[in-house]
Amino acid sequence: MGTLAAGAIVTVLDPQYPPQRQQIYLQVYKPKALISIRKATEESGPLAPLVQKCIDDELAIKIKIPDLRFTNDGELTAGEDSADIFANVKEKAPTPPVVLIGPDSNCTLSFTSGTQGLTKGVLGRHYSLAKYFPWMAERFGLSSESVFACLSGIAHDPIQRDIMTPLALGASLILPAKEDIQHVRLSELMRKWSPTTTHPTPAMGQILVGGATAQFPSLRQVFLVGDVLTTRDCRSLSQLSPACTIINMYGTTETSRAVSYFEVTSAQEDPTALDSLGDSIPAGWGMKGVQRGWRDLYPRCWSCQTDPEKNKEKFIDNWFVDNKKWVEADKANDKGEPWREYYKGPRDRLYVTGDLGEYRPDGAIRGFRIELNEIDANLGGSPLIQDCKTLVRRDRNEEPTLVSYIVPEIAEWKRWLETRGPQDIDEEGVEMGPCTVYLKRFRRIQAEVRDHLKSRLQAHSVPSIYIVLQKLPLNPNGKVDSPSLPFPDASLMTEDASEEDLKSWESLSETEKTIATQWSTLIPGLNAKMVRPDSSFFDCGHSLLAQQLLLNIRKELRVDVTIVDSLRSGQAVTVDHSNDTVYSDSLDELTNTLDAKYQSAGPDALSPSNGATFFLTGATGFLGAYLAKDILDRKNTKLIACIRGAKDLKFAKERLVRSLKSYGLWQDSWAERISCVIGDLSKPRLGLDDASWKHVADTADAFIHNAAYVHWIARYEQMMGPNVLSTIDAMKLCNEGKPKLFSFVSSTSTVDTDYYINLSDAQTATGRGAVLESDDLLPNRTGLSTGYGQTKWVSEQLVREAGRRGLRGAIVRPGYILGSRNSSVSNTDDWIVCLLKGCCQLGARPRIINSVNAVPVDHVARVVVASTLNPLPGMNVVHVTAHPCLRMNELLSALSYYGYEVPEVDYDIWKSQLEEFVSAGAVEKDQEQNALMPLFHMATANLPSTTRAPELDDRNAVAVLRADADRWTDIDDSAGDGISCEDIGRYLRYLVEIKFMAAPTGRGRKLPEIDTSIAEAQAQWGVGGRGGAS
Structure with missing residues (x-):
């Protein structure tokens, strides 16, 4: 208070901070005066040698006040050896110092907490420090009768919120002793001293309630600021103090004070106040006159939410010491008052906090x-x-x-x-x-x-x-x-094996011991002797480590084992070659769960004049976004999208719009034609609540079931819920309310077995054509090697059976879904895209001559929607087949064509190079992981054999596309679509623009031009790939 009265700037060097940080503080603010508090020295000892050396050698201290202390009668004294350095100046105490200050004069210097390792200094102003005291007193019922409890250290922010607030109000302030700031004791102190108000951080609030049983009913307001506030902690606090109102506040060190708040009514007044708030408390609204804003990670789009009373005030009232990033308006007119020299006039300042708001990709x-x-x-x-x-x-x-x-x-x-x-x-x-x-x-x-x-x-x-x-x-x-x-x-975290563990270890075979030992070399802190036969590698490891594990096992045991073999059992100690009929065995049981009869919908009632309402799952994924576009591009159509993981319907629609914007597809005219429901395919009834289920049942004319759990190494049992059971529930929804057309988006993975490859070769050789869409695929009851393909096969059989019981629609089987024909936007998780990048990283491409059934995503979406609106009688399969169909070596040769230095080598040589990369273990810091690592098992499992696929007939696709042109689009796409070398070039250009791949540096053709604004949209809206919304 004496420093402020003198017109100087005050800051606190908290002895609890590490000496290195104290040194940084001193070097930044270079103080001219230094006050040492006796109690701090008694509790924390003298200054560290590093700090003292900095003071002595680097600072020009004019005044030192050592050993500052209070006497028992409240008198302030200072000085060493019983001397009082204030003795000669005490007579001046009644006279205020002659100091001229103004609203913009600096009064405090604070430092950010450095929780992320970087600390910054911030100058605060008198205006900022005092701005909200009157409003807070009025809004939250604070007064001179309030009793504040200071539950934080006094460095930086707490001075401004915990100490200045009660001083400004003339209220009382309780400062607990250090030993009372701990679990249980703190709540007992609160009960003893009966404070009415406190302003801790959420972490300090957890100490207050953790393990506590003592109630403190006197508390009326708890302001919490500084971190995410959870509803769990609020419930604990409400139990101990039912009458207290909880106010979650948000601010930064740069704003001196909190600038927004969210009020949670006391449990005494409303016991259900926390029930609708989810896991954390919102940041809420701006203080009076504060405009809150947020933006995406790229500064192209801003959204604002303002206090309803006023919307032209300050975002921020401070600026950095070391980098004054602030914008100043014209100075106010000088009206003669001396303090005007220290006032820059009313103006708006915008400070970008760097804190993440609604979406928290930490x-x-x-x-x-x-x-x-x-x-x-x-x-x-x-x-x-x-x-x-x-x-x-x-x-x-x-x-x-x-x-x-x-x-x-x-x-x-x-x-x-x-x-x-x-x-x-x-x-x-x-x-x-x-x-x-x-x-x-x-x-x-x-x-x-x-x-x-x-x-x-x-x-x-x-x-x-x-x-x-x-x-x-x-x-x-x-x-x-x-x-x-x-x-x-890891060596410290490695536990000693118990007697029980050792007995289990002795019961293992030598092969099992070898595998367990391989585990321990890859998982930090794992003792091999603690691995049990039923242990799961994936409790401590992950699929990328599993790739390395299985490569090591192949070399150590000289067996040909794949990651799929391991995952089938769930226990990686043993190599499980269990039979592959689990999926087909489940079909008979699941068929019994189907409805005995299904409503039959006719396509004739749906037309551009009559309109059609679609229900779509997986709308925020790659194909889903283009399905939504194809639907909404048609006249008089509406879309109900099922969105997973959204907290409310507004959030769900925002996620869908953000996804469409990311792919460059969004049109403002669609806004009123889109609605959303919140669902989850892994849960019964698609995760829809009763109201949403009924709404879709009564409203939708067509159902496109596009969503699926896509994972190339997960086993059938893991994927059955979201992929198979959701399909049963989807058809059940079609059987309630309005009759609906139903389309199921499947995959050519259901056909990829030796039986159909051989059948295709035989039929093509004799001129009898490719595998027909009418084939029932029953020979594939065994032989499908991936859990994903198995779930799609079972789902197809269930949809076919529902078709025989009345349901009308289509099963659409696309192959590889590549980038957009129009914009070149590509899915960076796609196998072909990962293969292109992985080859560039290895510096080689394999020679594989198999054909690749790859089609642009736009055409796949067109076939799916056309099959839905123009189904053939019953339930039929529609193949999406590439025209033309490139061979793998032709597709990969586009890399060299456009200047990437990737010579073609024999597959075995390429495979060895990839295995050497994996054997090397973890990548160095900042070194990019090979794009093929998540698909390593596929890349090294004899690609020339596993990428063989049967030729597929697509006469049904031709029929529905022609019907679609006649009834809906006036555009005949029945000739099909495929991928050319130039298309690959455009995809590569897009991948370069979004920085997924490096630009080519060798000799070759220049990458084709594309609209680069789409790359900017991807960056701005930040979705796509596995990390995107789904």
């Missing part, structure tokens, strides 16, 4: 977008977890790894052990920096937590490493100190 693991807050929210749902934090860390091989740091709920842990029998282990833990890590005591809790997450998250979002801590480290601002979270070396 990390990416192996190409999948990871929602870290979603993981933490589900971890927090386990009664065994008191606190948690999930991060993406790099291991010693620079492999990105999901790591969850968990603090156990000890009381619940002991109850859990009592119900299961094992004894608790007495372990003091290992000190790693500021953390105490338990390496052995909570071994069982890790397996329990992993199973807990498996039932709630997709497999790629389940962390592979769990580190149990005594408590999460906090920085002085009360936030979780992420850089201080330890990442122990």
